[in-house]
Amino acid sequence: MGLPVVHIAAIVPISMTVGANRIVPAVAIPHPLGNPALPESDEREVRLRLVKKGLRALGTDVEKQTVFAE
Amino acid sequence: MVRGRYKVVHYLNQFFAQIGGEDKAGIPPQIMEGAVGPGIPLQQALGDEGEIVATVLCGDNYFGENIETAAEAVVELVAPHRPDVFVAGPAFNAGRYGIACGAACTAVRKRLGVPVVTAMYEENPGVELYRREVFVIPAPRSVQGMRETIPKLAGFVRKLGLGQPIGLPQADGYLPRGIRVNAFVERTGAQRAVDMLLAKLKGEAFQTEYAMPTFERIPPSPAIKELSAATIALVTTGGIVPRGNPDRIEAASASKFAAYSIAGTDDLTADAYQTCHGGYDPVYANEDPDRVLPLDAARALERDGTIGRLHNEYYVTVGNATSVANAQKFGKAIAEKLVAAGVDGVILTST
Numbered sequence: 001m002g003l004p005v006v007h008i009a010a011i012v013p014i015s016m017t018v019g020a021n022r023i024v025p026a027v028a029i030p031h032p033l034g035n036p037a038l039p040e041s042d043e044r045e046v047r048l049r050l051v052k053k054g055l056r057a058l059g060t061d062v063e064k065q066t067v068f069a070e
Numbered sequence: 071m072v073r074g075r076y077k078v079v080h081y082l083n084q085f086f087a088q089i090g091g092e093d094k095a096g097i098p099p100q101i102m103e104g105a106v107g108p109g110i111p112l113q114q115a116l117g118d119e120g121e122i123v124a125t126v127l128c129g130d131n132y133f134g135e136n137i138e139t140a141a142e143a144v145v146e147l148v149a150p151h152r153p154d155v156f157v158a159g160p161a162f163n164a165g166r167y168g169i170a171c172g173a174a175c176t177a178v179r180k181r182l183g184v185p186v187v188t189a190m191y192e193e194n195p196g197v198e199l200y201r202r203e204v205f206v207i208p209a210p211r212s213v214q215g216m217r218e219t220i221p222k223l224a225g226f227v228r229k230l231g232l233g234q235p236i237g238l239p240q241a242d243g244y245l246p247r248g249i250r251v252n253a254f255v256e257r258t259g260a261q262r263a264v265d266m267l268l269a270k271l272k273g274e275a276f277q278t279e280y281a282m283p284t285f286e287r288i289p290p291s292p293a294i295k296e297l298s299a300a301t302i303a304l305v306t307t308g309g310i311v312p313r314g315n316p317d318r319i320e321a322a323s324a325s326k327f328a329a330y331s332i333a334g335t336d337d338l339t340a341d342a343y344q345t346c347h348g349g350y351d352p353v354y355a356n357e358d359p360d361r362v363l364p365l366d367a368a369r370a371l372e373r374d375g376t377i378g379r380l381h382n383e384y385y386v387t388v389g390n391a392t393s394v395a396n397a398q399k400f401g402k403a404i405a406e407k408l409v410a411a412g413v414d415g416v417i418l419t420s421t
Contacts, residue, residue, distance in 0.1 A: 003416055004291040028131065055377065069110040
């Protein structure tokens with residue numbers, strides 16, 4: 001058993017290297033779950049979508065390291 | 071100076087190329103004539119035999135966020151100089167820089183057929199990603215090791231520049247690439263393996279012929295069946311802490327993690343939270359800490375019933391040059407606490 005974890009981070013190759021099993025690619029290194037270039041409401045939407053994607057990853061069985069890009 | 075017999079192009083990040091700090095980490099690849107920063111002692115160590123004709127530089131964030139495009143741009147900047155050797159770094163334990171050095175070297179070697187070498191700390195993620203493609207000279211963790219690294223790097227650049235054959239990793243001082251070469255030896259594999267086993271049983275030193283990878287692989291945990299009934303916890307390596315960093319988590323090489331209550335908090339605001347993580351531009355995280363630890367979004371999903379409950383504490387450490395041993399220790403300790411608290415799944419965010 002164990003605890004499912006989703007890694008949300010900007011650089012997928014690092015997530016792969018360190019062994020994350022569920023990976024969601026994020027926006028950028030200094031602001032993985034935000035985009036300061038966007039108006040605040042759009043930025044919140046970006047963040048909400050990434051977290052939802054993360055939850056979908058947690059709700060999905062995987063056999064090996066999997067990137068949830070879409 | 072005397073025109074060298076072999077030409078070298080050197081890769082540096084924005085910091086070592088003396089362009090700027092984190093404020094310039096987003097700049098795309100560009101090229102400068104001659105040697106810059108660490109290229110100057112490197113040139114001195116090469117003497118008259120070799121010449122650093124140009125230095126390519128790129129911001130660490132730009133490279134990390136656009137690995138393929140950035141590597142391609144580096145190739146295009148390097149190509150007109152027709153170097154005999156391409157050298158990158160040293161990157162020490164800077165993760166983004168190490169990846170950039172590895173990716174730039176790999177692209178230059180594959181696209182231009184130029185021999186390449188870089189230098190970095192053995193636990194730099196760039197090593198695990200690129201050691202099969204690139205010669206990596208081991209370097210200490212920090213820039214204080216520049217003085218001892220430059221002569222080693224220069225010695226290797228010289229060998230490549232003069233077209234001398236490269237021997238085994240131990241003999242020529244680079245990290246093993248995981249390439250096996252046929253060789254005739256006195257004793258068979260079975261005999262050597264038994265020798266090693268006997269040495270191990272006696273507590274004596276022995277040298278493995280096939281080292282295991284450093285990073286542990288954990289089988290994926292089963293999915294959460296019913297998210298709407300699940301308790302989800304937030305964990306981050308991005309250093310989001312209450313203002314003032316009460317537990318004094320280190321900005322680099324963290325020796326600890328911390329847990330903070332988010333009971334009753336719906337949004338991380340700049341007046342109450344900050345990042346204590348070194349090594350990346352903290353402006354965005356400090357303006358809105360939700361950009362690293364997405365509490366506002368998680369609360370929204372708790373309110374609308376997508377998840378059952380958000381765990382009332384979040385866990386934080388700093389993933390900046392943190393040793394793998396410490397990171398594993400933190401991970402295990404955090405997991406035990408979360409399991410004991412009845413948490414069903416974790417959202418882990420990293421910068």
